Amino acid sequence: MGRHTLEYPKTKDNTVRRHNERAIYALETIHNLINSSQLLDVSFNPPDSPFPATLPMIGHMGSFDRPSADLGDPLGLYLHGYVSSRMMNVARATNKDKDKSEGGDEQQEQGLPVCIAASHVDALILATSAFNHSYNYRSVVLFGYATLVEDDAEKTYAMELITNGVVPGRWKTSRQPPTKAEMQSTSILKVKITSGSAKFRDGGVSDDKHDLQNEEAQNSVWTGVVPVFSSLGEPVSTTYNKVEVPANVTDFIKDYNNENKEYVLSAIKK
Amino acid sequence: MGRHTLEYPKTKDNTVRRHNERAIYALETIHNLINSSQLLDVSFNPPDSPFPATLPMIGHMGSFDRPSADLGDPLGLYLHGYVSSRMMNVARATNKDKDKSEGGDEQQEQGLPVCIAASHVDALILATSAFNHSYNYRSVVLFGYATLVEDDAEKTYAMELITNGVVPGRWKTSRQPPTKAEMQSTSILKVKITSGSAKFRDGGVSDDKHDLQNEEAQNSVWTGVVPVFSSLGEPVSTTYNKVEVPANVTDFIKDYNNENKEYVLSAIKK
Numbered sequence: 001m002g003r004h005t006l007e008y009p010k011t012k013d014n015t016v017r018r019h020n021e022r023a024i025y026a027l028e029t030i031h032n033l034i035n036s037s038q039l040l041d042v043s044f045n046p047p048d049s050p051f052p053a054t055l056p057m058i059g060h061m062g063s064f065d066r067p068s069a070d071l072g073d074p075l076g077l078y079l080h081g082y083v084s085s086r087m088m089n090v091a092r093a094t095n096k097d098k099d100k101s102e103g104g105d106e107q108q109e110q111g112l113p114v115c116i117a118a119s120h121v122d123a124l125i126l127a128t129s130a131f132n133h134s135y136n137y138r139s140v141v142l143f144g145y146a147t148l149v150e151d152d153a154e155k156t157y158a159m160e161l162i163t164n165g166v167v168p169g170r171w172k173t174s175r176q177p178p179t180k181a182e183m184q185s186t187s188i189l190k191v192k193i194t195s196g197s198a199k200f201r202d203g204g205v206s207d208d209k210h211d212l213q214n215e216e217a218q219n220s221v222w223t224g225v226v227p228v229f230s231s232l233g234e235p236v237s238t239t240y241n242k243v244e245v246p247a248n249v250t251d252f253i254k255d256y257n258n259e260n261k262e263y264v265l266s267a268i269k270k
Numbered sequence: 271m272g273r274h275t276l277e278y279p280k281t282k283d284n285t286v287r288r289h290n291e292r293a294i295y296a297l298e299t300i301h302n303l304i305n306s307s308q309l310l311d312v313s314f315n316p317p318d319s320p321f322p323a324t325l326p327m328i329g330h331m332g333s334f335d336r337p338s339a340d341l342g343d344p345l346g347l348y349l350h351g352y353v354s355s356r357m358m359n360v361a362r363a364t365n366k367d368k369d370k371s372e373g374g375d376e377q378q379e380q381g382l383p384v385c386i387a388a389s390h391v392d393a394l395i396l397a398t399s400a401f402n403h404s405y406n407y408r409s410v411v412l413f414g415y416a417t418l419v420e421d422d423a424e425k426t427y428a429m430e431l432i433t434n435g436v437v438p439g440r441w442k443t444s445r446q447p448p449t450k451a452e453m454q455s456t457s458i459l460k461v462k463i464t465s466g467s468a469k470f471r472d473g474g475v476s477d478d479k480h481d482l483q484n485e486e487a488q489n490s491v492w493t494g495v496v497p498v499f500s501s502l503g504e505p506v507s508t509t510y511n512k513v514e515v516p517a518n519v520t521d522f523i524k525d526y527n528n529e530n531k532e533y534v535l536s537a538i539k540k
Contacts, residue, residue, distance in 0.1 A: 227503035
């Protein structure tokens with residue numbers, strides 16, 4: 001990696017302990033993985049339960065203050081949700097506390113502590129011993145403080161960012177501008193990231209020496225890799241649609257399928 | 271649903287609030303979704319951090335006391351991990367507390383509070399307005415208390431369950447029996463489930479009336495669904511493999527691909 005590569009500092013939260021040779025702290029890799037995840041698992045602690053609660057949400061990394069920022073720059077995470085949801089209510093209460101508090105506790109000032117996780121499974125690794133079975137995967141985790149976005153311009157920026165994260169260019173090719181009701185009923189959470197890390201597993205089967213030398217096992221157990229692909233199918237138009245499938249949709253489907261297939265197959269050979 | 275269908279009770283943890291018509295509390299549906307997820311996001315609260323921590327883990331629903339139990343019966347969740355990992359250490363400490371405590375607090379007696387989440391994205395729903403964009407998806411969440419499995423027989427039961435969850439029949443067709451070192455270096459967490467719920471979104475685009483009547487929008491915005499498929503590719507044998515790809519692997523690949531494709535396409539038509 002180049003000397004300008006920014007990395008998240010290793011803290012007790014994000015430091016990978018098991019198989020730390022697989023850990024990646026580079027902002028670019030981590031942000032890229034978040035942006036290529038269709039869903040993010042967002043976890044927070046409700047005030048009235050012993051359990052953390054996890055919600056699947058759609059999100060994208062960005063910077064409202066510097067929209068031209070690169071993926072490798074420090075960025076925030078914008079999450080899309082609904083005003084009625086439990087998490088938004090907790091974040092709203094946290095925002096209120098923040099407004100009220102002068103020198104209140106650190107947590108309330110910063111927002112709701114959240115953990116964001118996403119993973120892609122790229123292959124099943126079937127070894128001689130069940131205990132050496134594994135997956136090729138790419139996983140990512142981010143930690144940070146979530147607050148509700150109150151500013152309409154920042155909210156619109158985030159909605160455009162998140163919509164284009166689902167299909168590039170979709171925002172401008174959907175009905176514009178947003179209605180007042182749409183803006184009011186939609187809530188956006190912004191997560192200020194404190195740390196993060198990614199973990200990749202690639203390659204093929206990794207068998208123990210004693211299993212490789214175990215003739216009986218090698219004569220009876222099939223060992224190998226089963227690739228796992230994620231792909232997008234042919235678009236299905238609504239019955240009332242009057243428009244040809246646009247190039248940004250067909251290009252995205254093609255790129256998505258090629259990139260995923262290439263990555264999965266090349267990762268096996270590493 | 272039949273009158274014998276068991277459901278998780280609705281608590282403040284698992285009750286679906288937004289789009290509650292999409293909620294499912296039936297044990298069978300929830301357990302089936304957990305078992306068909308290649309990775310589970312397991313969240314817990316480390317003692318020394320404001321943030322919940324999420325780890326991707328492999329797991330499967332089962333009952334050691336009644337191995338013939340159906341998917342719709344009350345079951346535990348077995349999770350596969352490593353002795354060195356942060357979560358196992360917390361669970362181990364919790365186990366110790368449990369041993370020591372006589373009338374200690376409820377949480378320590380029950381184990382480590384965890385939240386388990388998994389989701390499948392089945393389609394991108396591209397509506398006229400960006401605000402009506404959605405996914406078809408199946409998501410599931412479980413809450414419960416995790417403890418370390420100490421008994422060797424139960425550990426072996428769980429390893430077989432989890433291995434067969436990756437590829438049906440894989441345990442018996444891999445090298446047997448486990449070595450002592452394998453048993454010692456592997457940790458299994460058992461989660462006693464307190465509640466859970468699932469949430470499904472299927473169907474096509476759901477546009478607002480004012481957008482359907484907006485001629486300019488309907489003449490310029492493409493609306494439709496892009497299916498998202500998960501599939502398994504051709505198995506790639508190791509260079510030293512001497513065995514034909516067994517039927518349980520080839521059958522699994524075929525079934526996995528057919529079932530996923532059929533579900534995704536039929537869900538769009540609902």
